[in-house]
Amino acid sequence: MSSESHSDLPEAKETQLCVSCMAPNEPSAHFCAKCGAPLTSYASTGPFESLFAEGSVYRSAVERPQKPIVVFGVWLIFGTMTVAGILIASLNLSDMDIWGRMIGVLIGVALVTVSATMIWKTTRNYLARKKTDERHDS
Ligand SMILES: [Zn+2]
Numbered sequence: 001m002s003s004e005s006h007s008d009l010p011e012a013k014e015t016q017l018c019v020s021c022m023a024p025n026e027p028s029a030h031f032c033a034k035c036g037a038p039l040t041s042y043a044s045t046g047p048f049e050s051l052f053a054e055g056s057v058y059r060s061a062v063e064r065p066q067k068p069i070v071v072f073g074v075w076l077i078f079g080t081m082t083v084a085g086i087l088i089a090s091l092n093l094s095d096m097d098i099w100g101r102m103i104g105v106l107i108g109v110a111l112v113t114v115s116a117t118m119i120w121k122t123t124r125n126y127l128a129r130k131k132t133d134e135r136h137d138s
Contacts, residue, residue: 018039019037020032020037023035036059062074063121063125071123078118078119079115081111081112081114082111082112082116085112086112088104088108089105089109089112090108091108
């Protein structure tokens with residue numbers, strides 16, 4: 001019994017490097033196992049997969065905001081979502097029953113929570129990064 005019977009497949013010996021973090025990945029992988037960045041063109045064409053690809057763009061914008069324009073973009077997108085959430089939560093149509101109002105409030109609160117978290121995280125990470133850069137300069 002050979003222990004390498006599973007790794008005899010030729011493709012098992014090859015790896016593809018993640019363009020985002022340089023981690024080696026399975027050649028069949030569509031997304032980096034380490035950072036979640038899309039590895040193949042398939043990853044950015046499939047409808048479900050493009051959601052992940054977009055998620056990784058948002059995630060890198062939130063976790064590693066490098067330019068003020070990125071922070072501004074996050075404020076713009078999620079600021080709009082926050083306002084939309086507040087509007088949805090305060091919808092009070094006369095023909096709405098108690099359940100309709102509760103669902104509206106739940107969706108609105110969820111939108112505001114997610115958006116505010118994204119804005120807060122991006123701004124905090126950007127400011128923390130800026131502070132670190134300034135310390136390196138002096
Ligand atoms: Zn990666």
